[in-house]
Amino acid sequence: MRVSLHTRTGLVILLGLVLLITACAQVAPQPVATAQDLNLGCLMPFTGPAAEWGKLIRPQMDIYADLINEDGGIKVGDNVYKVKLFYVDDSYSPAPGAAGARKLIYDNNVKAILGYFSFGESAVAPVTNAEKVIFITRTGSGVVYDNVTNPYVVFGTPSSENALYQTLGALTAFPEIKTICSTGPAAAKMQAESAFGEVDQMLLEKFGLKSVRVYYPEGTTNFTPYIAQMAEQGVQFISSGGSSLEVALLAKQRYAAGYKWPITQTGTLTSVALFNQLCGSPEAAENIVSDRPAPWEFTKVKVSPAYLDMAQRIRDRFKQTYNQPLTYVGSFGWGINHMAQYFEAIKKAGTLDPDKVMSAFRGGTFDTFMGTYTLSGDEVYGGKIVFGYPCSMGIIKGNEEVHLGEFPMMDVNNWNKPWVK
Secondary structure, eight states, X not given: OOOOHHHHHHHHHHHHHHHHHHHHHHSOOOOOOOOEEEEEEEEEOSSSTTHHHHHHHHXXXXXXXXXXXXXXXXXXXXXXXEEEEEEEEOTTSHHHHHHHHHHHHHTTOOSEEEOOOSSOXXXXXXXXXXXXXXXXXXXXXXXXXXXXXXXXXXXXXXXXHHHHHHHHHHHTTOTTOOEEEEEEETHHHHHHHTTHHHHHHHHHHHHOOEEEEEEEOTTOOOOHHHHHHHHHTTOOEEEEOSOHHHHHHHHHHHHHTTOOOOEEEEEEOOOHHHHHHHHSSTTTTTTEEEEOOOGGGOSSSOOOHXXXXXXXXXXXXXXXXXXXOOOOOGGGTTXXXXXXXXXXXXXXXXXXXXXXHHHHHTTOEEEETTEEEEOBOHHHHSSSOBOOBOOEEEEEETTEEXXXXXXXXXXXXXXTOTTOO
């Protein structure tokens, strides 16, 4: 049977359509990854002597999480995660901190606990380590660290080391100072004891600064006797590791005693207006210097464009949400920055597996809101698990706080040797 040209052409077209349909059927559309929940615990004080810090940090952490989720979440390996934050009040105390960690782990199934700045690390860490939950905390008073028993602890903020570097950053504005006093609750004394000798010698030889130390019992509100001790020793500058309330009372009482010594607090100023009120007057608050981790103000530490952009987005969203400018910047050194550190680590690891995430942390180089750091601490803490810090300071000028100076800490192993960069 002969087939006409017209018929043959139709058969060819039909065969081509069949082949095309078959090929399309074999290339099935790839499913879009469904975002999973990434549960993170936030353990910080919302009651007690440090409650103001917790209340100021929380809304900024929420905004950061919202912005990440609006951007599509976090890509980790082949998975995408949306951030869910769970908060527990630790009242700035060890026992509630340990109980709060259990609640976050067993009730909320969190993969990490971060934003922690209370002094109960030694009570919380056994709980988190037992369940392989990564705990991002700080160095300093209340920290009893063992690299073997605490394999899932990361020091996102080197609070202990900050005190020295922040003081040196502040002293750039007060070159006439020759005698400084370190003070704070008595619990901080033991933490610093081992470094006293070398630090004192370095400050004297390198910077011509004489060091004295005066500590007070927990809960002290009458600082008059300690101010008298400082005056007897010729103190001209105070570096305080106390809470905002303690620093304010110290400032108020030192002014009442006729002194205007500059005072630094390692924590971030909560509010100029509130601090002036706690001090009794703007005059008493004169020369108060605080940690000011505002990424957009750094002059010596370079922050990546991506984190500068996110910091600005957080500021814009805060103003839009609360109808006031974001003035408290401590979140960028604590809660928000701890979140960023964890996100960087899980992206590097490509998984949420805690052992692989900790491997990424140890010795890794990270961009953060506070700059770029290669983790260190192996000489001091037995493991490369400590981030550096810009040690940027602000000073009260009238009714606002402005940038004063920086003394960046690039390597925590050299925290008592600040001439080493």
